[in-house]
Amino acid sequence: MQKLKNSEDNKSNDKSVLVIGGGVGGIRSALDLAESRRNVILIDKSYSIGGLMTQLDRTFPTNNCDLCTISPHLSENTRQIHLDLKPMTQLEQLTGETGNFKATLVTEPRYIDMDKCTACGECYKHFPEAVRFTPGLDPRAPTCMRYPQATPYAFSIDIEKITDITALKKVCKADAIISDDTQKKIVIDVASIVLSVGAEMFDPSVLDNFGSGQFENVVTGLEYERIMSASGPFQGDLVRVSDKKRPQKVAWIQCVGSRGINKADVPYCSGVCCMYALKEAMVTKERFAESIETTIFYMDMRTFGKDYELYLNRAKNDYGIRMIRSRPHSIIENSKTKDLSITYAVEEAALQKTEEFDMVVLSTGFRIPETTIDLANRLGIELNPHNFAKTDHFNPVVTSKPGIYVCGVVESPKDIPETMVQASAAASMAASDLPAIMDMPEDENTFVPERDVSGEEPKIGVFICDCGLDIGGVVDVDKLVEFAGTRTDVVVSQAVGYGCSSDSMALIEASIKTNNLNRVVIGGCSPRTHETKFQDLMRRAGLNKYLVEIVNLRDQNTWAHMGQPKEALDKAFKLLGIGISGVRKSRPLMDQTLPMNQNALVVGGGVTGMTAALQLAGQGVKVYLVERAPVLGGLAKSIRKTIEGDDVGPFMNQLIDDVTAHENIQVLTRSIIVDHSGIPGRFKTGIQSGPRMNYMQLDHGVTILATGALQNRPDAYGLGTHNSIVTQFDLDALIEDDPEKIKAMNQVVMIQCVGSREPENPNCSRICCQTAIKNALRIKAIDPDIQIFILYRDIRTYGFQEDYYREARNLDIKFIKFSIDNKPEVWVENDRVSVFVDDMILGRKIQFETDCLALSTGMVADDETTEDLSMMFHLPRTLDHYFLEDHVKLRPVDMSVRGFFIAGTTHSPKTIRESITQAYAAAGRAQTLLAKKEINLGASIAKVDGTKCAACLICVRACPFSIPYINEDGYSYIDPAKCQGCGVCAADCPAKAIQLLAFEDDQIMAKLDGLFGGMN
Amino acid sequence: MITAEQKPLNEIIAYISPYDRILLVGCNECVTVCSAGGRKEVGLLASALNLHFLKQGRTIDIKEMTLERQCDPEYVEELVSEIDRADAILSMACGCGVQTIAERYKEKPVFPAVNTKFMGASESQGVWVERCKxxxxxxxxxxxxxxxxxxxxxxxxxxxxxxxxxxxxxxxxxxxxxxxxxxxxxxxxxxxxxxxxxxxxxxxxxxxxxxxxxxxxxxxxx
Amino acid sequence: MKTESKLEKVLTSGALAVTSEVGPPRGAIPEKVRQKATLIKDHVDAINVTDNQTAMVRMSSWAAGVIIKQMGLDPILQMVVRDRNRLAMQSDIIGAYSMGINTMMCLSGDHVKFGDHPMANGVFDLDSVQLVQTVKKMRDEGKFQGGAEIKTPPKMFIGAAANPFADPFELRVMRLAKKVKAGADFIQTQCIFNLDKFEKYMEMVCDRGLDQQVHLLAGITPMKSAGMARYMKNKVPGMDVPDEVIKRMAGVSKEEQPEEGIKIAIESIQRLKEVKGVHGFHIMAIEWEEKVPQIVEKAGLFPRPVL
Amino acid sequence: MENFEPEIVAFCCHYCAYTAADMAGSKRISYPSNVKIIRIPCTGKVDAIHIMKALEKGADGVYVAGCLEGDCHFKNGNTRARHRVEYVQKYLEELGWEPERVAMMNMSAGMGEFFARTALEFTQKIKQLGPNPIKHMNINKNQKAVS
Amino acid sequence: MTLQTKFSKEEFVILAEMNTPKGVDISDLVTNVRHLKSRIDAVVIPDMDNGVMHMSALAGGAIIRQQGLEPMIHIYGRDRNRMAIQGDMLAAHVLGIHNLLVVQGENIAHGDHQDAKLVDDLGELDLLGMVHSLLKGTDLAGFELKGKPEFFTGCQVQPIRDDDHLEEELKTAKAKVDAGAQYIMVPPVFDIAYYTQILNKFKSLNVPVIATVFMLKNVGMARYISINDPGSKLSEALITRIRKAKDRETECIHIAGEMIKELKTEVAGIKISASGWEDRLPAILDCAGL
Structure with missing residues (x-):
């Protein structure tokens, strides 16, 4: 069983980074640090890590649990050397200062030896009340058993509840019970700290109007997730708590406990509830019944993230989810039926309406618990008025105390992608308190030597995951096991639960050893995500990692055919047949490696690109910063102030100075990228620069894309026809440069969503609401008598921006809602600008004669540039021409081509602060690659059999990379270090003298045989 | 090099139809280089013939072999171990190869599977042109x-x-x-x-x- | 005088010679030959008899030539190297000469691809230059190509073709020189439409003194329509029809186009008469033999000298 | 033939089509289970022989799915694959088989819906064409082997 | 046949610009030259182009000569004084480099040695005068040379900003011709009609005019030029054409090829500047039908 190192044998005196909190953010930070070969200690007060996300059922946009996709990117080797996980551990005291902290950690007794426990469940069976590991029963428990939530995969004993310790010891076959386990206290040296403790979800039972905790069928969003989850209380069946019947009418009430002024309310917006409500409503219809009526009561629909608006449109148009803009006051339960009635105001008709629902979900937001406030005190960091960590205005992961960084919800309410970005950013910042990455020594290999299996008859072991219900819920895993067992050469066939969980992995490893297996088939999810993990397993078991075949039973079978279990089962048989037959022909192979180029190319010299460049340069990385404009600065140069009131100019000037002066950064302005080649870790990019377009080629190992976006200037509302009609960008400058002109105004009108959330540009520009409010507040500061009207569709002041929204309303700035079907009209007559809008509440058209019409136009992607670059770099883009990251939730900074990272507004619209965060994150992610001294090219390369080769030159001509040549012996030679492994030559070779390793013809034929029963 | 091109399948099929066991012989020289009769083409032809006869409800036994050079008796000798198990030989070599086999194994019918074209040079990938008469x-x-x-x-x-x-x-x-x-x-x-x-x-x-x-x-x- | 050829006589006299051609029929119809020959008999000095022109099978040229000879006219036997090897060609030459044919043209011939037997094997045992050489050797040395002696050698007046317009242009004069060197006594050129280019060609011919060594008959073809002009330009290999000519043809109504074509032919002859080195005209009125007299007359080449 | 469920082999490149298939799964987009994917690094690796052998072994239809034209991870593997598929189609035509039994498709990694749609369309097409003409032979052969 | 004779015979001359390496690895340069050997008439070697330090043009020229092609090297006064330049010129002759192009040294503010000291001992006209003097057998100080060098020397026109600037450049060019320039190299323009107009003006100076064909590589580069060099008349239509193309690189090669085709009848020769993409020059020439 793979074990994480205990601190006792953590011999290194090297400074570590302490990550507090093992939720997704903490895990991401820890993994980033470990992957860039920094020592990291991850502590969590719970007995296993995973945090809040593990309680969610499915997440946007693919509506599946993706947490498991985090793990495979870290090889076991790295994990063992650099990552030290301490569950049930808390920070007691912190002394010292950045670079030289001394942290006192206290680990509570587990009463279980984690090295021995196999999580067999015997203890739980006999002493259920005493075991803190309770999968699948408590609806509130984090019970998703997928890695790494169930890390470490071991039980924990609540000693106070145990009466007969000897009896307990007896039932434990593994002899893992430590009855005299005690609290342990250690003091460690850490250079820096990442605080990632998240927050709690608000408990609405303190409110008396919604009946939470009182009415059985009123649940919180998180409880609803648990109900729908396969590992939840009803095994993934959506039923009412009261009568276990499928609800037919479900309502969501948004902003419960948030954006309020009442006693138990918090004023800020939690930022995530709109999306999760939409997701829950959609999943309800998708998984349970199309006919279930779903209604969301909301104040503003805040789908401000990347492609979130499309999600909203999908919910409305494709799923028919009803949205009602209203804040219901209370819920009344019918005591007999347990149905729930909601009374709400109908906006258009200005009347009250009552409607009955089977279930009501309260969308609650985040709260900082007392324990976090305590922890902050112990750490010595300041909190903001809402008790979230107070952070730097231009760098949200930096706290008031040097050396302590934050990420995730403890910084401010946010969703998973933003948490992931901050986690990588915090890791990157924390690493800068350690010695530079370029000076780090090589890691040693901890794998056991490989067993030579040549000459052995195939002995195949088949292991099949049920992946919770994802596989086992659709097909009968036992039947698969039975089927596989009948195939030739299969000596072991068994089901392994979650195959990627550490106990299953240990079980497989043990089986390989005891049964002397030499080939392994894993039936589970996609090899794209899990092949590395199982290859590591093979290496630990002493087998070559190419002797394993992953059969994609989940992504390409049970997920796709969940409605047709019979067909899925038949297909599963066939797929296993393919895999077993294929693995029989597999051979041990050696990976090829090349030295890594440790330079970085940063494309775009705006605030994002400069920040990323500086961060990498600080780590000793040579950075080429390429900018097409004559000067650095980008879009941020045209912004004067942030909503927090900070001056952007001086900040930018400082940044530009730092970048220009840095010895590791070569700034290339007036430069255009013209060509690109190479492989991750060894890229070659051609640029032309200067007035005469001088050509040069840059060698680099990683690329950060920070090309930004453009100010949107759509042809709308008379923009460009009258000098009183301006964009918010223009207004921002005007306020700063000519306050007298502002003073002369009487009335200012702003229109939101101009050129955004429209069919031609369907997404939300994210920044416009806060920009409008920022400018409005500044105008009010110049002259409080100026009347300001903001015409909007939804106000999306997420997080603490809500404070400014409230302030604006307090200052009598008027907000008037309009709908997309009934947009305001703008007239210019006699040099006067008039705006007409239908006031929904008043139910009539109103007119403003305005001195300044400010259009919130937001930004649009730089289509021409992203298109050019996407073609050269072979990177995907979104429909609205932003770059598309590898995984919208879990890998928001990585691109689909390894070695490419993305940050700033070329990813999606965002504020300067958010761009900076992502810049740090990109720099951090880039370091995970740059930390390697060599790149692994894999073993899939073309190999020539000289005796068969006719030296026909067909491969020489066919190779897209011009690698093969005819050697002195008169046959084709393919340099393994250069071969990219496409296999074109192998397919074209008329003498069949070339084979692509790992995809040899006999293997492909064997797979076909396996499919068609030629060999069983 | 001598260039060749596979014969229309109908013609090949007509030749071998009367037989049940076919020895399909490629050549690793010119016809490999011009992608007409090397190991790969032998495999493809065998597959095509299988498809054809199976569709007709017949199974024929096609043994694939590729010789280093079909125009040298020593290499052709390598067929000796297989020849008894074949009713007919189908050669993917140029006319020289076909004749060398025919001369060596007089008791077996030998059929050409390619048309020998000309002495040519390759102009670019997949293009051969006549250069010498x-x-x-x-x-x-x-x-x-x-x-x-x-x-x-x-x-x-x-x-x-x-x-x-x-x-x-x-x-x-x-x-x-x-x-x-x-x-x-x-x-x-x-x-x-x-x-x-x-x-x-x-x-x-x-x-x-x-x-x-x-x-x-x-x-x-x- | 090398031969008895009437054409040789005309040319030696210094007069501008006029020849035209008759394509033998695709069938055993001797009348057809006679008919065609009759149309032009008074207006030309000799009549080319084509040899399986455009690679289509026709009555053999020497047979048709004999028919014409029997009419008391002077045929020019065309012989292409495409269809016969050196044995057949030499035997046909002796045969033709025995039937009174004393003038011949040595040609390559259109490729079989264009004809009605594209599957035929083109022989090309000799090329046209080598055929000229062979005929000359037969005549002057009394030897067959293989070296054997000929009893009573055929005294042929030897012609060859030249296309001043095919590529490469600079090679055209050299190729002419080669044919002259091989023994050509006269040359008939491809149809000339691009007079400027032809004049340039002739300048080069004269520069090399070839006009002193060989009689060059300029090829003239009257066009029936603008469509034909375009066809010749685009579809007939080695043909140079300038756009102005097409424009001029297309500039008149369809009914007037044949007349315009004849006008152009006449004007061409009149202009080329003045060109140094042009010793006559070869009028190729393809399937339009009836217009030859009109052209010859209007071009001032009538009456033909009687020798 | 109404209940004919064709067996279809799809050679999918790792970078685009295979990922698209995963994407279809993760979005729970259903497509006929008849399609069985064999993963290859690039469609440029797919040899005409692989396609022929798949048919020979009993596939009712075979398709090769690679990246969008111009987007091949290995420059032009997908265009080469297209030529090979066309070559096999010609071969099949000569044999009197329906060339539509084999096909080339192009998609990007994100096109999960498209993957599902093409899988469905191809399956429907093969259903129209009916079983691989030699399939009954295989069954016979197997039966023979058993007896 | 030398470049000069080709011009005098009015043959269309094709020049390709190739930079020397920044370093001593000349393999790319040599490979590119070999591929082009039979297809172009001379290779133009810029010297520290863009103010970026490279191997000197003199050495580059010598390498080209070794490869059997005719070199043409840039000379300018930014980095060397009259002693150094004259010395280099004599060396050039001896190394077989007989074609010179007098250029204005690029502003080093855009280069990679921005703190270098500017020499600027001789301007373009002075350089032409210097060459003239060397040809006559005397150096700039009036001393007699032992053996006279032979050069075919031309001058360069700066990128044209607008019509006024055109007139100014025309005047300058005339002065250069008067000072001994034997040909004129005109900067790239992407609008053929407009280019023809410019070329005609320079043709009136009665020396061979060489047009420059600058290879675009993608939309970004085209956009950059259209914004920063309005005088190049790079049209929106051209940018759209590249954007719409299925294969942008091939399209760019076609564009360059077409430019050459159209310029062929207008000028005595062209210089192709592929800046770093010299390996695509054969394809460009194919497209130009050369």
């Missing part, structure tokens, strides 16, 4: 390295006919006029005057006009 009396030395016998549609030896336009032959705008090429080359070499010498009527005996040709190297013969 094997006339036995090479005149490339005086035609700037471009052969009018092989490359002029009329084998003209004294210059282009009147049908040349834009440097292309009258038979097709895709065929270069050999004489235009020769002329350009001679000019480039400063050998324009070569052109004016009349090339006398060619002696076609070395080209095969005198019956099947043979080369005998006394010093090498045993």
């Amino acid at each position: 094997g006339c036995g009396d090479c005149m490339l030395g005086i035609t700037g390295g471009i052969c009018p016998v092989a490359r002029c549609s009329k084998h003209l030896l004294n210059g282009p006919c009147g049908g040349t336009s834009n440097g292309m032959c009258e038979i097709s705008p895709d065929v270069e006029c050999a004489w235009c090429l020769i002329w350009e080359r001679l000019k480039a070499l400063g050998m324009e005057n070569r052109y004016e010498e009349i090339m006398e009527a060619k002696d076609w005996r070395p080209a095969g006009g005198g019956g099947p040709r043979k080369i005998i190297r006394e010093d090498l013969s045993l």
